[in-house]
């Protein structure tokens with residue numbers, strides 16, 4: 757028996773999620789189909805509502821329910837520190853440390869020629885405008901310790917080398933090749949405390 761085209765479409769949707777292979781995608785699709793219709797409708801509505809209500813902050817480019825986002829619009833947040841991360845989910849990771857009171861910038865991607873992400877994909881024009889406007893004393897590069905992260909740190913340090921900014925990066929407490937988001941808050945907090953000048 758061939759898989760129904762509708763079921764196949766659902767499986768493919770799950771299969772696109774990070775870390776979800778074909779087998780898990782099939783299990784999830786069957787879970788949705790076999791459960792209560794009302795639960796599946798709630799799930800679909802929740803996805804639609806969340807996606808429709810989130811937007812990109814015009815200043816830091818994080819995804820948020822408001823523009824500007826709650827962090828850019830919070831007067832008690834310190835403009836003298838700017839933390840650069842790859843994605844919005846990493847903003848939440850840094851926030852979970854409860855140590856950082858500065859602001860953020862979300863690059864969107866790391867430099868990765870193999871995956872087709874070059875310097876034009878990194879919103880560097882927006883980053884430079886934000887730096888000119890806020891004039892941070894320190895920029896913290898909280899990027900994944902991978903070849904892509906290293907290439908991105910190198911490129912940004914070259915880009916900003918004429919500016920009077922203390923450019924720092926996290927210590928290598930995070931294992932090379934590890935995902936920033938899979939490390940514990942404690943590991944991240946240690947790497948954060950031992951950050952050093954690029």
Ligand SMILES: [Zn+2]
Nearest residue numbers: 813816825828
């Ligand atoms: Zn923002």
